[in-house]
Amino acid sequence: MTERAGLGERVAAGDAELFKALAHPARVHVLAVLASGPASVAELCSATGLKPSHLAGHLAQLRAQHLVSGRRTGGRLQYWLSVPEIADLLLVAESVLRARAAADAGGLARIRESQAVSGGLEAAVLTDQSAAVLEESLGRRALVTDAVRTVSARTGRTTEQVLAGFLTEARERSLTLAEVSGEAVADSGAR
Known part of the structure; x- marks a missing residue:
């Protein structure tokens, strides 16, 4: 195994551990509260609705990943x-979730439109047209995933960094995430 491949595996393992720490909504909520500034245990419990014993477990996991720090000051x-930068990661994750929701909503809206055109069926019937719309939506999602992986492997940037770059470019150029991803794949093929 090459040194670069070994480094890539270690980075991937570190990424996986980081994302395991972020895999629980309560921990993400704690981080979102702390993104606004330092908070006491009582403030965190109030903001998140967690009991102190549950909060302690989540804080321990976040501390183990070096995402939060704590210190006693003034008895608190x-x-x-x-x-x-974890606050930036949370913002990027929110943008990704909004983009996914919009893509899903767009696909569902087109399915509803196709059902209305095909006779206004109230039941969820998968017609040829709605299947095509769904397939197109899944294809766009696969295109984005492949583009992110390709650019990440080519540049050594993390998939999160690549996706954040795609989102920024899509916003700046008023393009869809799929359009930016398609361009990235085309650019990779040209090299």
Whole structure:
């Protein structure tokens, strides 16, 4: 195994551990609260609705990944983001989720339109036209996934960095994520 491949595997394993820490909605909520600034245990419990014992477990996992730090000041235990960029990661994740929801909503809207055109069936019937719309939506999602992986492998950037770049470019150029991804794949093929 080459040194670069070994580094890539270690980075991927680190990414996986990071995302395991972010895999629980309560931990993401804690990070979102801390993105606004330091907070005490009582403030975190109030903001998240977690019991102190549950919050302690989530904070332990976040501390193990070096995402939050804590210190007792003035008799109160305060926590804050150890890595301020985690707030940016949360914003990017929110953008990705919004884009996915919009793509899903667009696909569902076209399915509803095709059903209305084909006789206004109220039941969820998968017609040839709605199947084609669904297939197109899934194809766009696969295109984005493949483009992110291709650019990540070519550049050494993480998939999150590549996706964030695609989202930014799509917004700046008023394109869809699929259009930007398609261009990236075409550029990769030209090289």
